[in-house]
Every structure is written in structure tokens, then in C-alpha cells.
Amino acid sequence: MRLGRKKRLKEERKIVSTEKAVFQDKTSNERNILSYIIYAGLLLLLFYPPYFRGLFFDRELLPTHIYSGILFLLWMMYKGTTLKETEFFRSPIDYAALAVVGAYFISLFVSVNLRYAVGELLKYINYFIVYYLVSDIARRERDKRIILWAMVLSAAGVAFAGIGAAAGTVNYPGAFVGGRINSTLQYPNTLAAYLTAALMLGFGLQVTSEKLWQKTVLAAVNYTLFLAFIFALSRAAWLMFPVFYLILIVGIPGSYKMKVIGYSLQTFAAGIFASPGFDSGITGGETSKVWLWYVAGLIFAVVVFYIFEKLSERITVRIKPVTLISAFVILTIIAGTAAYIALTTEKPLTLAHGPDEPESWKTSWYTVGNVKPDTEYVLKVTVSTRPGLEQDRWGGAVLIKSVDKNNKETDIKSEFFNKALDHQLIEIPFKSLKDTAKLRIGFANNFPGTSATFSNAEIFEANDKAAGRRIILAYKYIPEAVAQRLSSISFGEFSFQGRLSFYRDALKIIKEHPILGMGGGGWKSAYFAYQSYRYFTTEVHSFFLQLMVETGIIGLIAFLAIPVLIIRNLVINKTDDPARGAVNWAVFSSATALLGHSAVDFNLSLAAVAIYLWALFGLAAADGMTATQTAKRRKPATGSYAVWVAGGITLLFIVGSGMLYSGYSYGQEAVQALQSGDIAGAMEAFEKASKYDPLTASFKADLSQIYDIIAEQGKNKELKDKAVKLREEAAAMEPYNANLKSLLAEIYLREGRLEEGLSLLEEAARLNPYNMNVWETLAEGYEKVAEVYIAKNQADMAKELLGKCVDIPSKIIELNRKSPQSDPGVVKLSATKNLMLYLTKAEKLSESPNRETVKKLKDLVFAADFSIDLNEDGRPDLWDVWGEGEIKIDPDRFASIKPAGESDVTLYLAEGINLEPNEPYEVELEADVLKGGYKIDVIADNSEVFNLSADKGEFVTPNDIEGKDTRIRVFVNPKSDVYLRGFLVYKK
Structure with a gap:
């Protein structure tokens, strides 16, 4: 029975193959000039997107929508008139692909930002168009291969541009940053994922190409892709690459396994061969050396390919399984030996800046684990340095940081080498902290015309030199950039823990909006309200989580149906043609690579990469369409107008994209007018921008501010009312936008709508709680409105607001405590000068809510409350603390300071203050001295302006103080016991 089923399936496949071949010939004979124009247009659409910043921005994306729409419209016309095909849907994958578009359409009705939601809908319509065109046009294997060549060559061009940027030859913004190749996609991780996908296609094409010149070109192309992939320095891509490569090897038909x-x-050998010299050229800023090693690797790749190809033509060996296993074991031993040599052979670490190279930190960091806390250590290293000609331009430096169990870093020691050294052995003693779990040791160079070479680094406990641990600073056979990235792979590493925080916050949104999501752009519209600490990212860094945030479980199921159905087609429509099967599997492996990496990054937020993926979906779907399914589309119309309906929708897509692009263009014109001081021109441009793109709230908000300025100048009530209405519309359009709430609150408060204004400021704080600006604005709002109530003799209402104001620190402390402790990227909120000023005013007013106090506080220009420690780091906010001693913060009361030993403790204002020239000021320190004493001074650019040993004093600022870095210092004398409460500066 089972044999009969297999025989029947084999016969069905043969019939289907024959029918498809006959139909393909008919389709080919019916091609006309229009079809070739569309074909060429599709190839261009698949080729150019990566070169325009990955189509991440509207400037490049919206014109692409228009171009894609025109192509699709032409294809619909061609299908309906020339091919006489009236059926639109051809396979279950079509329904799944359109369902994703449908999910984004439905999410419009629950979106939190309609403009973003429409933008995402347009993108997915574009992706569907790409999928449909590719799957419909690639009806022959030849068409499929041409499309694949276009995609691979496009990726090769991107890789080549990145290599050129690394060499300094190609000048493309953001193509090479921080020693990493970003190329035209401007993001290294996405570049690595994209090149991985392209490499899978390159291997598939190479093994199935019959012409030697094609294989030779692909040998060069694949080498270029791989070299750029290496120097994108994407750790996640490196870790995932073996998995995707294994998928390609395991699934490709047996006759092509050894070939691939x-x-x-x-390819790998050529890339590894070129890498050390290529890296050396980049590090040294030697353009010719970079190109020399690239070309050397290219020649290596082509020559080795050619030799093996010719040998394989002359020698046909029937490989037995035992021989294959033996060869695998030998290769494994050789690879293991090579890896051991590469990982144990070291060389000195050299960091240098050329004479004309701009000043920048070049630092190599190394992690040392299993470090004992509160222990004396010594770092021993041999150093050679060439410092700069100018004073303080040191040649090299060693930086030592303590890392606690939560991966928080604290500086322990910094050693700078200002003199020329020649292989001098340096010993650097230091002590680990009480919470030290491991160390981060950095070797650095910073200034033009300087260099530093470090070698023989070793760390040991001060009392046990025999138990030293070697630190390999550089590998002889592994590029320095690669070695550094490999050594930093850790689950506790900054970017990994940061991603986990993004994912946790995304899951909060999904939990609240599980079915339909928050609409396209939901994450970047609302993430501030859900974040667990202050970070900035418009992307979740996980495609699948972002898809759920935007479209809920509906969108996720629709999207996952596409790869599931493709896998089903691969299983059911297994071909007897090994070459065709190899290409199909390469397409599948490529798509898997993109999707796999996109699970942990935002690659598919770049429309160019998403187009690449959906083109792969189209190629996979094309192979799954049988001749019978295709032929059905040619039957006379029986009331089905799907093709013409699709054409009509496409027209709307083109017009809509065109309108949004016009709005974008006028918006840019308005910004340029504002920058040049042309208010009238900016107003006219913003009015046009709002007309063509009425969904962008920022156009309305910007226009309202212009109306407000003009209305204030001319006392124009009608224009003032327009400004208010526009701000209300903008705030309503983006309910999660705290800035728009604050902007509307500003105009409400100015007009005397006090309760509404404060309500909006409170909502802004709820929507963006980890932004100190909203707390500053809220504190100012509470204090200013309280002043209004005091002027109206409504002291009770004033006290209520002042109480809310002084309660702000407790809310911020609670937020800080909720932040994930394991994420090294967490920077806890601390008080700012403005927040401290309004908190102090609120406290003084709540003690004496009268007009005299209001009058006095109008002259208060700076205030510090030493009992406020929002980030709970044991130091008063606003102040750096120098010297050793005991500091205790008693919230809402004081800071107790007791210097240790014979040294004093200095509180140094961390950020400068602005004082007007030639003006009198009064300084007041609120303190209780139990023992000893203190001294205060005010300095401007490190020169003393005023000093005081009492609790109050007056001074007049010098004429030249404006623009200078003005700071305050409080010195607590040795053996003192001082309680500090507040520091006030009044303008007399």
C-alpha cells in the first residue's frame, strides 16, 4: 500500500512537471514589450533598495512605494489583457501573505498613532507587491535564476561599498563607524544578517551553475560577501551563522552536498586568509593596504576555486562512506589544531593615531573573571609609548574598572603614560571594591601622532605573585577587531541585557493588547510609557515581538503561515531535479537566515531587507504553484474581478504614497525655512504639509507654535484660537506623546486653564516617567500655579499642589527601584538643577505660603537639597564627592559628612551654573556643624570668584563671568562632623 502511494505521487509529479513545462512555453511565447519592461523594472526594484539607507526613511521609502505600485499596476493590466488571467489568488501562500496586510489594515482601527499605522500598512502592501510580482513572474527556472542573480549581485555591491568605506575610498554616510562595516544599510547587525542570507543564495547558485565563468564570478562574489560579513563584527550573526550554514548543508540534495x-x-579560507592583513590596514588607516589584502583574498578565492574545479573535472572519484567519514575526521583535527594555534599565539597590542587623524579613544577591553572583592592586585605589562609633542598628550593609558554581579561598572584606576617608553615593564597596583565580581581592563590611545604598544600582560594578587593570570592582548592569526568582539560575548553584556529589557517591556504591551496590537508603529509611539528604565530605541530589536506589538496574535499567525506553507510545499512538491531542488533549498535557507537573525534584531524594519525576504517568499511560492493551479487562472472570467480590484487598490496605494511624500517634502521645506529665519515661508510650507499629510501630528504642532508666535506679536485672537485647536488635534492624534501633552499644557496654563494644564502635565509624566524633563515641567507647573493661588489668597489649594510637588522625589525613587538590576545599561534618574530649584521653592512656599515668600523666591537662581539622592548612590544629587569619609543621606532632612583621617571631603557641583556679569549675589548654606567646620568657594574656569567660611555671604560677579564654567565647591574640613541641608544662591 505504501509503495503504491509513493508510485502514485511520483506519477503525479511527472504529470505536473510536464503540464508546467508546456504552460511555461505558452507563457514565454506571449511575452511582449510591456512584459519585458515590467521584468526589468522588477529586477531594478530588487537591486537598488539597499543602496538608499535600506529604505529606512520616508525620503527613500515613499518613492519606492510609488514605483512598486506602478509596476504592480502594469502587471495587473498585462495579466488581464495579454495573459487573460482573471484569477488573483494562486496558492494558499497568497492568502497568508495578504492576511498579513489585512492584519495591519485591521490594526488601523486600534492604532495609537494613525500616521505610523498607515505607514506600516503601506510598507506591507509594498512587500506583498514584491512577493506577488516575483512569484508570478518567476514561472520558469531561468526567470528564478535571473532574479536570484540580481539579488546576489545587489548584496555583493553593498558588501563592496562597505569594504570601500572601511578603506576610506567610498564616502557614504555611516558606512563605516567604530571600526565596523555598516555599508549602505548603516547598521552592522542588519548588514551581517543580510549578507548571510545573500551568501546562502550565492552558494546555491554556484553549485548549480553549469558555466565556468558564472561559478568563477560567484567565487569572487561569495568571498566579498563573507569578508564584509566578518568585519560587520556582529556577534549574534557570527553565533548564528553555523546554524544557518548547517541548514543549507543538511537540506541540499545529496549530489550537491560535497560541492556546496x-x-x-x-570562500571561508579566502576570507580568513585576507582578514588579518585587511584588519591591520583598517586599524592603521592604510587605504592601499586594505585594498591590497582584499584583492589578495579575491585572487586566492578565484585561483583555489579554479584549481579545484579543474581537478574535479579530471578526477572523478566515487567516495565511499568510510572515506567520507575519514576525511571529515581529518578535517576536524586540522581545523581544531589550527584553532588552537590561532587562540594561543599572541602578539603585542599596538594602538596608534596618525598625525592627521582626529582625536578619538581607541581602547581594547579585556574581562578578567573570578576576582576577589576588597583585595590588593597588581597588573604587570610591558609598555612602549610615543606621546604627543604637546603637554598632556599622553601616548597610552591603562584603565581598570570594577564590575559587580549586576554588571555595573565603577572606575578603579587610570594610569596614563606621558613619557616615551621603550619596552618598559610597568606594575600598576590597585584594589578591588567590596562588590567586585570581575574586572574590565582597557588599554588605550587617544591623541593624534601618538602610539602605544602593550605586551606580556599579567594580573596577580599583591601577596601571591606566583598565581598570576595571563591576559592575551592580541592574537597573531586573528584580526584584533574580531578578537575583541569574540572576547566580549557574554549573557551579561550591555547589548544582550538591553535587548532583554526591550523584550520584557514589549511583552507588557502585548499583554495589554494581545489580539490586534497597537497598530503599526505602536512600539515607537508608546514604549516610553512601558519602559523599565531610560533608553531610546524606536525598534523592539525582535521582529516577531514587534509584529505582535503592532498587530497582535492575529498578525503573528498570519505571518507564520507563510513559512509554514512554504515548508509544506517543499515537502509535498519535492522535485526530481536536483539542481532545482538545490536552488529551492538555498532560497529557503536564505529566508531562514534572515528570519532567524530578525528574531533578535530589527533587520526587517529596514524596508530593503524586508523586500529581500518577501522576494524570497515569492521565489519559494513560485515553485510550489503547479501547472494545474497556474492554468486555472487562464479560464474565462466568471464574475471574478479580483485582478481589476487589485489594480484599483493599487491606484489608491500610489496616490496615497504620493500625497504622503508631498507632505514630507513640504515638511522638510518648512524646517529649512525656520532654520533660515523665514517664519512666513515656514508657516506656508507647514500648512501645505498638513494638507497633503493630515495624519502627521508634528506638522500641526509645529504650525501651532508658528501661529502662537505671530498671534502674540500681533495680538491676533483668531490666530491664537487656531494655535490652540491645532495643539488639541495634535495631542489627540498621538495619545502616547508626552511632548504634545506638555505643549498643549503650556498654552492652557498661559490662558488660565490651570486644572486642565496640570492634568496634561501629570499625564505626560505618566506617559514618559523616565524622562527628567517631564518631572521638571510638572514641578514647575505645580509651583507656578501654587503662586497663582497664593496671589488669589487660596492657600489651601496652593498647599495641595505644593505637597504634590515635594512628593515628586519619592515617585522617581520608586521608578529607579523598579529598573532591572541586571542590565548594565540602566542609568538611574537623578535630580537636575531645574527640578531641584522648583522642589526647593515648593518646600519654602509650603512652609510660608504668602506673597512675601513668593517675592523672595523670584530671586532664587540656584538651589540644592543635600537630602535628595534619587538614584540612591549614597551621594547628594547634583554633587560629585572627592575624598574619603562617611556620607549618610537622611531623606527629607540632611546629609551627614564625616571626613576620614587628615583629608577633607569636597562636594563639587557636577554641572555649571549661569551667573550674570557684574551683579550682586547672596550665598546661603543651611548646615549644622557638630564638630570642625567647612569652607565654600565659587570658581569660574577654575579661578576663584568668591570664598566663605560662614553660612551666609555676598559677592559681586566679575564682568567676564558670562560663558565661563562656574561651579560651587563645599569643603568639609578634616575631623569634622557636619550636617548639610541646603545650598541657596539669590540674586540681590
């Missing part, structure tokens, strides 16, 4: 292994090993 052979070709890929040649």
Missing part, C-alpha cells in the same frame, strides 16, 4: 561544502570552504 567544497565551494563554501574555499
Whole structure:
């Protein structure tokens, strides 16, 4: 029975194959000039997107929508008139692909930002268009291969541009930053994922190409892709690459397994061969050396390929399983030996800046684990340095940081080498902290015309030199950039823990909006309200989580149906043609690579990469369409107008994209007018921008501010009312936008709508709680409105607001405590000068809510409350603390300071204050001295302006103080016991 089923399936496949071949010939014969124009247009659509910043921005994306729409419209016309095909849907994958578009359409009705939601809908319509065109046009294997060539060559161009940027030859913004190749996609992780996908296609094409010149070109192309992939320095991509490569190897038809292994090993060997010299050229800023090693690797790749290809033509060996296993074991031993040599052979670490190279930190960091806390250590290293000609331009530095169990870093020691050294052995003693779990040791160079070479680094406990641990600073056979990235792979590492925080916060949104999501752009519209600490990212860094945030479980199911159905087609429509099967599997492996990496990054937020993926979906779907399914589309119309309906919707897509692009263009014109001081021109441009793109709230908000300025100048009530209405519309359009709430609150408060204004400021704080600006604005609002109530003799209402104001620190402390302790990227909120000023005013007013106090506080220009420690780091906010001693913060009361030993403790204002020239000021320190004493001074650019040893004093600022860095210092004398409460500066 089972044999009969297999035989029947084999016969069905043969019939289907024959029918498809006959139909393909008919379709080919019916091609006309329009079809070739569309074909060429599709190839262009698949080729150019990566070169325009990945189509991440509207400037490049919206014109692409228009272009795609025109192509699709032409294809619909061609289908309906020339091919006489009236059926729109051809396979279950079509329904799944359109369902994703449908999910984004439905999410419009629950979106929190309609403009973003429409933008995402347009993107997915574009992706569907790409999918449909590719799957419908690739009806022959030849068409499929041409499309694949276009995609691979496009990726090769991107890789080549990145290599050129690394060499300094190609000048493309953001193509090479921080020693990493970003190329035209401007993001290294996405570049690495994109090149991985392209490499899978390259291998698939190479093993199935019949012409030697094509294989040779692909050998060069694959080497270029791999070299750029390495120097994108994406750790996640490196870790995932073996998995995707294994998928390609395991699934490719047996007759091509050895070929793809052979070709890929040649590519890897060429990339590894060129990497050390290539890296050395980049590090040294030597353009010619970078190109020399690239070309050397290219020649290596082509020559090795050619030799093996010719040998394989002359020698046909029937490989037995035992021989294959033996060869695998030998290769494994060789690879293991090579890896051991590469990982144990070291060389000195050299960091240098050329004479004309701008000043920048070049630092190599190394992690040392299993460090004992509160223990004396010594770092021993051999150093050679060439400092700069100018004073303080040191040649090299060693930086030592303590890392606690939560991956928080604290500086322990910094050693700078200002003199020329020649292989001098340096010992650097230091002591780990009480919470030290591991160390981060950095070797640095910073200034033009300087260099530093470090070698023989070793760390040991001060009382046990025999138990030293070697630190390999540089590997002889591994590029320095690669070694540094490999050594930093850790679950506790900054970017990994940061992603986990993004994912946790995304899950909060999904939990609240599980079915339909928050609409396209939901994450970047609302994430501030859900974040667990202050970070900035418009993307979740996980495609699947972002998809759920935007479209809920509906969108996720619709999208996952596409790869599931493609896998089903691969299983059911298994071809007897090994070459075709190899190409199909390469397409599947490529799509898997993109999706796999996108699970932990935002690659698919770049429309160019998403287009690449949906083109792969189209190629996979094309192979799954049988001739019978395709032929059905040619039957006479029986009331089905799907093709023409699709054409009509496409027209709307084109017009809508065109209108949004016009709005964008006028918006840019308005910004330029504002920058040049042309208020009238900016107003006219913003009015046009709002007309063509009425969904963008920022256009209305910006226009309202212009109306407000003009209305204030001319006392124009009508224009003032327009400004208020526009701000109300803008705030309503983006309910999660705290800035728009604050902007509307500003105008409400100015007009005397006090309760409404404060309510909006409170809502802004709820929507963006980890933004200190909203707390500053809220504190100011409470204090200013309280002044209004005091002027109206409504002291009770004033006290209520003042109580809310002084309660702000407790709310911020609670937020800080909720932040994830394991994420090294967490920076806890601390008080700012403005917040401290309004908190102090509120406290003084709540003690004496009268007009005299209001009058006096109008002259208060700076205030510090030493009992406020929002980030709970044991130091008063606003102040850096120098010297050793005991500091205790008693919230809402004081800071107790007791210097240790014979040294004093200095509180140094961390940020400068602005004082007007030639004006009298009064300084007041609220303190209780139990023992000893203190001294106060005010300095401007490190020169003393005023000093005081009492609790009050007056001074007049010098004429040249404006623009200078003005700071305050409080010195607590040795053996003192002082309680500090507040520091006030009044303008007399």
C-alpha cells in the first residue's frame, strides 16, 4: 500500500512537471514589450533598495512605494489583457501573505498613532507587491535564476561599498563607524544578517551553475560577501551563522552536498586568509593596504576555486562512506589544531593615531573573571609609548574598572603614560571594591601622532605573585577587531541585557493588547510609557515581538503561515531535479537566515531587507504553484474581478504614497525655512504639509507654535484660537506623546486653564516617567500655579499642589527601584538643577505660603537639597564627592559628612551654573556643624570668584563671568562632623 502511494505521487509529479513545462512555453511565447519592461523594472526594484539607507526613511521609502505600485499596476493590466488571467489568488501562500496586510489594515482601527499605522500598512502592501510580482513572474527556472542573480549581485555591491568605506575610498554616510562595516544599510547587525542570507543564495547558485565563468564570478562574489560579513563584527550573526550554514548543508540534495561544502570552504579560507592583513590596514588607516589584502583574498578565492574545479573535472572519484567519514575526521583535527594555534599565539597590542587623524579613544577591553572583592592586585605589562609633542598628550593609558554581579561598572584606576617608553615593564597596583565580581581592563590611545604598544600582560594578587593570570592582548592569526568582539560575548553584556529589557517591556504591551496590537508603529509611539528604565530605541530589536506589538496574535499567525506553507510545499512538491531542488533549498535557507537573525534584531524594519525576504517568499511560492493551479487562472472570467480590484487598490496605494511624500517634502521645506529665519515661508510650507499629510501630528504642532508666535506679536485672537485647536488635534492624534501633552499644557496654563494644564502635565509624566524633563515641567507647573493661588489668597489649594510637588522625589525613587538590576545599561534618574530649584521653592512656599515668600523666591537662581539622592548612590544629587569619609543621606532632612583621617571631603557641583556679569549675589548654606567646620568657594574656569567660611555671604560677579564654567565647591574640613541641608544662591 505504501509503495503504491509513493508510485502514485511520483506519477503525479511527472504529470505536473510536464503540464508546467508546456504552460511555461505558452507563457514565454506571449511575452511582449510591456512584459519585458515590467521584468526589468522588477529586477531594478530588487537591486537598488539597499543602496538608499535600506529604505529606512520616508525620503527613500515613499518613492519606492510609488514605483512598486506602478509596476504592480502594469502587471495587473498585462495579466488581464495579454495573459487573460482573471484569477488573483494562486496558492494558499497568497492568502497568508495578504492576511498579513489585512492584519495591519485591521490594526488601523486600534492604532495609537494613525500616521505610523498607515505607514506600516503601506510598507506591507509594498512587500506583498514584491512577493506577488516575483512569484508570478518567476514561472520558469531561468526567470528564478535571473532574479536570484540580481539579488546576489545587489548584496555583493553593498558588501563592496562597505569594504570601500572601511578603506576610506567610498564616502557614504555611516558606512563605516567604530571600526565596523555598516555599508549602505548603516547598521552592522542588519548588514551581517543580510549578507548571510545573500551568501546562502550565492552558494546555491554556484553549485548549480553549469558555466565556468558564472561559478568563477560567484567565487569572487561569495568571498566579498563573507569578508564584509566578518568585519560587520556582529556577534549574534557570527553565533548564528553555523546554524544557518548547517541548514543549507543538511537540506541540499545529496549530489550537491560535497560541492556546496567544497565551494563554501574555499570562500571561508579566502576570507580568513585576507582578514588579518585587511584588519591591520583598517586599524592603521592604510587605504592601499586594505585594498591590497582584499584583492589578495579575491585572487586566492578565484585561483583555489579554479584549481579545484579543474581537478574535479579530471578526477572523478566515487567516495565511499568510510572515506567520507575519514576525511571529515581529518578535517576536524586540522581545523581544531589550527584553532588552537590561532587562540594561543599572541602578539603585542599596538594602538596608534596618525598625525592627521582626529582625536578619538581607541581602547581594547579585556574581562578578567573570578576576582576577589576588597583585595590588593597588581597588573604587570610591558609598555612602549610615543606621546604627543604637546603637554598632556599622553601616548597610552591603562584603565581598570570594577564590575559587580549586576554588571555595573565603577572606575578603579587610570594610569596614563606621558613619557616615551621603550619596552618598559610597568606594575600598576590597585584594589578591588567590596562588590567586585570581575574586572574590565582597557588599554588605550587617544591623541593624534601618538602610539602605544602593550605586551606580556599579567594580573596577580599583591601577596601571591606566583598565581598570576595571563591576559592575551592580541592574537597573531586573528584580526584584533574580531578578537575583541569574540572576547566580549557574554549573557551579561550591555547589548544582550538591553535587548532583554526591550523584550520584557514589549511583552507588557502585548499583554495589554494581545489580539490586534497597537497598530503599526505602536512600539515607537508608546514604549516610553512601558519602559523599565531610560533608553531610546524606536525598534523592539525582535521582529516577531514587534509584529505582535503592532498587530497582535492575529498578525503573528498570519505571518507564520507563510513559512509554514512554504515548508509544506517543499515537502509535498519535492522535485526530481536536483539542481532545482538545490536552488529551492538555498532560497529557503536564505529566508531562514534572515528570519532567524530578525528574531533578535530589527533587520526587517529596514524596508530593503524586508523586500529581500518577501522576494524570497515569492521565489519559494513560485515553485510550489503547479501547472494545474497556474492554468486555472487562464479560464474565462466568471464574475471574478479580483485582478481589476487589485489594480484599483493599487491606484489608491500610489496616490496615497504620493500625497504622503508631498507632505514630507513640504515638511522638510518648512524646517529649512525656520532654520533660515523665514517664519512666513515656514508657516506656508507647514500648512501645505498638513494638507497633503493630515495624519502627521508634528506638522500641526509645529504650525501651532508658528501661529502662537505671530498671534502674540500681533495680538491676533483668531490666530491664537487656531494655535490652540491645532495643539488639541495634535495631542489627540498621538495619545502616547508626552511632548504634545506638555505643549498643549503650556498654552492652557498661559490662558488660565490651570486644572486642565496640570492634568496634561501629570499625564505626560505618566506617559514618559523616565524622562527628567517631564518631572521638571510638572514641578514647575505645580509651583507656578501654587503662586497663582497664593496671589488669589487660596492657600489651601496652593498647599495641595505644593505637597504634590515635594512628593515628586519619592515617585522617581520608586521608578529607579523598579529598573532591572541586571542590565548594565540602566542609568538611574537623578535630580537636575531645574527640578531641584522648583522642589526647593515648593518646600519654602509650603512652609510660608504668602506673597512675601513668593517675592523672595523670584530671586532664587540656584538651589540644592543635600537630602535628595534619587538614584540612591549614597551621594547628594547634583554633587560629585572627592575624598574619603562617611556620607549618610537622611531623606527629607540632611546629609551627614564625616571626613576620614587628615583629608577633607569636597562636594563639587557636577554641572555649571549661569551667573550674570557684574551683579550682586547672596550665598546661603543651611548646615549644622557638630564638630570642625567647612569652607565654600565659587570658581569660574577654575579661578576663584568668591570664598566663605560662614553660612551666609555676598559677592559681586566679575564682568567676564558670562560663558565661563562656574561651579560651587563645599569643603568639609578634616575631623569634622557636619550636617548639610541646603545650598541657596539669590540674586540681590
